[in-house]
Amino acid sequence: xxxxxxxxxxxxxxxxxxxxxxxxxxxxxxxxxxxxxxxxxxxxxxxxxxxxxxxxxxxxxxxxxxxxxxxxxxxxxxxxxxxxxxxxxxxxxxxxxxxxxxxxxxxxxxxxxxxxxxxxxxxxxxxxxxxxxxxxxxxxxxxxxxxxxxxxxxxxxxxxxxxxxxxxxxxxxxxxxxxxxxxx
Numbered sequence: 111x112x113x114x115x116x117x118x119x120x121x122x123x124x125x126x127x128x129x130x131x132x133x134x135x136x137x138x139x140x141x142x143x144x145x146x147x148x149x150x151x152x153x154x155x156x157x158x159x160x161x162x163x164x165x166x167x168x169x170x171x172x173x174x175x176x177x178x179x180x181x182x183x184x185x186x187x188x189x190x191x192x193x194x195x196x197x198x199x200x201x202x203x204x205x206x207x208x209x210x211x212x213x214x215x216x217x218x219x220x221x222x223x224x225x226x227x228x229x230x231x232x233x234x235x236x237x238x239x240x241x242x243x244x245x246x247x248x249x250x251x252x253x254x255x256x257x258x259x260x261x262x263x264x265x266x267x268x269x270x271x272x273x274x275x276x277x278x279x280x281x282x283x284x285x286x287x288x289x290x291x292x293x294x
Contacts (some may be wrong), residue, residue, distance in 0.1 A: 159204025159227035160184045162234040168292035169282040188281040212260040238268025
């Protein structure tokens with residue numbers, strides 16, 4: 111549309127809560143060795159993805175400062191995907207240009223769910239998801255000249271977010287903490 115432009119992590123930064131800004135600054139200061147520099151501000155983009163994930167499931171974004179990182183677990187959800195209710199760890203992968211879900215081959219976890227997120231004109235959107243066990247069957251390559259080898263899957267081939275929403279039992283938790291009901 112005329113007059114509109116693609117948003118970036120920096121646009122969202124101007125409207126962030128104080129907690130978001132504080133935690134973002136903490137993450138930037140820690141310079142995690144595992145952070146991949148696929149974009150100019152991976153901490154801001156990652157936090158936007160975590161925020162979108164929490165909002166989608168009526169949860170609260172985790173602002174705990176954890177030196178060493180969050181072990182790639184952004185949220186845990188109680189889901190009924192194929193049988194009895196189970197807790198699933200979810201790792202959101204945010205990108206400025208989310209054409210592919212990328213998961214590092216050395217860090218992939220079969221039982222974990224991976225969600226692709228990217229910016230729209232005025233917010234961040236969850237584009238789809240996949241199980242770690244299914245991602246492990248996808249092709250691998252070095253991505254954008256980075257040192258990491260990743261499994262990759264095209265956005266249009268990911269499972270729809272509505273499947274997770276229907277499977278969601280209304281309970282979530284931050285890694286290592288007690289469960290909480292959805293806010294709505």
